[in-house]
Amino acid sequence: MKPLHDTATHTGGHAGDGVETILPLAVLVLLAAGYLVLAARRRKEPLGWSSWRTASFLTGTGLLALALTPALSPFPAGDFRGHMYQHLLIGMYAPLALVLSAPVTLALRSLPRRHGRIIGRALRSPPIRVLAHPVTALILNLGGLTLLYFTPLYTLTTQSQTLHHLVHLHFLAAGYLFAYAIAGPDPAPHRPTVPARLVILGVAIAGHAVLAQLLYAGLFIRVPVPVAELRGAGDMMYYTGDIAELLLALALITTWRPQRIDARTHGAAQHT
Structure with missing residues (x-):
C-alpha cells in the first residue's frame, strides 16, 4: 500500500473558528431553549x-456543540481522526439522541390544531414517505460516506468551508432520518415492520463495517492523510460506530409492541 501524505490545505478547511463556530452554537442554544420552554408547558398538562x-434533546444538542467546537476536540486541527470523531457525533450519536426526544410529537402537542393537521398531512405525503423510508435513509447514509471517502470530495471539503459545512449538514440530516425511520417515537405513517427495520439496520451495520475496514486498509480511498490517521479513523468508525448502531437497535427493540391475537376471539370469529 502506498503511504499517504497530508496535504497543505488539510488544516485550513477543518480548523473553523470565530463566527463559523459561534453561529452554530447560538442556533443550538436557541433550539435547546425552545424545547425546554415547550416541554415545561407540556409538563403542566x-x-x-x-x-x-x-434530557435526550439536551444530550443531542450538547453532542453537536461538542463536535462543532474545535477547541474541545481531542485531536489536533487537520487530523483525519478528528474528522471521524466529528462524523460519529454529528451523524450517529447526536441524531439518535435528538430523535428519541420526539420533537415532532412535542411540536404537535404545542401548536394549534390546524397547524398540527398540516404537519400530519405532510408526514403522510408521498415525498416524505419516500424520504423517511429506512431504505432511502440508508442510501443517503452509506452513499454519502462512499462519495466522501472514495472520490476527491473529502479533499475539496478541506479547501472550502462552505462545502465542509454542507457535508456536516448532510451527516446530521441523513443520520436523523435513519434514526427516525428505524426507531423514532414520533409519528411515521407507513413505517415498515420491526423485523424489516432490523434487517435494514443489519445492512447498515455491515456497510459501515466494510467502509471502516477499507479505510483502515487504505483500499480505494481518496483521502490524502498519513497512514496512522487513516487507520485510527477506521478503527474509530468500526468500534465506536458499532456502539451507536447497537444503541439504535436497543431503541428499536424497546419500542416493539408485537400484535397479539386473542385465541378465544380468533376462534369465535371463525365460527361466525
Missing part, C-alpha cells in the same frame, strides 16, 4: 412530558 425526552 395531565399527560405531562417525559423528563427523559427532554
